[in-house]
Amino acid sequence: MGTDNVVFLEVIEWFDPSGREVAHRIPERGSGEFKIGAQVIVRESQAAVFYSGGVACDALGPGRHTLITKNVPLLTKALALPWGFTSPFRAEVYFVNLKVFPNLRWGTRDPVAFRDREFGLIRLRAHGICDVRVTQPVLFVNTLVGTEASYTVDALEAYLGEVIVSRLNDHLGEHLDSVLDLPTRYEELADGLRERLARDLAGYGLELGRLYINAITPxxxxxQAIDDRSRLGAVGNRLDALVKLKAAEALERAADGGGGAAEGAIGLGLG
Structure with a gap:
């Protein structure tokens, strides 16, 4: 099937061998001429959304559909007013992939500001993965796809990444006091963030499945300050013991670099 205006479309279907398209428009430009009696083939995990005159009319589920007045009542009504119903009729159809798109990646392109209880204002990076699927195809096409000929997983991933990072900023500010607490809070933070995002994405006909925060890094x-605190605890919170430990490490690192660095390390208190 061509990509431009198609006259007398009799069999309408879409198959995406790449698995990377979330929605595809037929025809890709303008409107097509559809005949009453034409066959629309909608595969499992697909929906076909018809548009006429720029207005969404009907969404067909999986199966082989014959375009007759009984199974596309909204489309029939739109075409009958204000002029009489004729065949062929001009329309567009968007095939929407309803499968789950797994392991979509998100992450901060730039560090985000976070006020830490222990360290003050710091900048954090974060990244993770999520799963998402379309649950309301008409709403999805109207709000995100628009008149695009194709809406891909890459476009969806880019959009989700922006939304997730934005909501993550708010969520961390409300539910995390210090990065020192992170090791035991990842699952809790991810669950709360997913609930927060679910409300946002529902307005675009999307459902968020799993969401994981793989890492939040200061x-x-x-x-380095966190590592020093851990090591201080390992030596019984004795600062003098930590100083000696760091000096010993400096001596070890200086072994391949000459005596000047070693003499500096001795000056730290390893006498």
Missing amino acids: PDDVQ
């Missing part, structure tokens, strides 16, 4: 200086 800047290097904060990570």
Whole structure:
């Protein structure tokens, strides 16, 4: 089937061998001429949304459908007014993939600001994965797809990434006091973030399934401070023991670099 205006469409179907399209428009430009009696083949996990005069008319579920007045009543009504119903008629159809799209990646392109109870204002990076599917095809086409000939997983992933990061900023500010608490909070934070996002995505005909936060990472200086705290606890919270431990590590690192660094390490208190 061509990509431009198609005259006398008798069999309308869509198959995506790549598995990367969420929605596809037939024809890809303009409107097509559809005949009463034409066959519409909708596969499992698909929906076919008809548009006439720029208005969504009907969504057909899986199966082989014959375009007659009984199974497309809204389309029939739209075509009958204000002029008489004629065949062929001009329309477009969007095939929407209703399967679950798994393992979509999201992450912060730039660090986000977070006020930490222990370290003050710091910048965090975060990334993870999520699953999503279309549950309301008409709403999805009207709000996200628009008049695009094809809406791909890449476009959906980019949109979700922006929304998730935006909501993550708010969620961390309300439910996390310090990055020191992160090791035991990932699942809880992910569940709360998913509930928060579900309300947003429902307005676009989308349902969010699983959402995972794989990592939230602070800047290097904060990570170093966290490591030092852990090591201080390992030596019984004795600062002098930590100083000696760091000096010993400096000596070890200096072994391949000459005596100057080693002498500096001895000056730290390893006498």
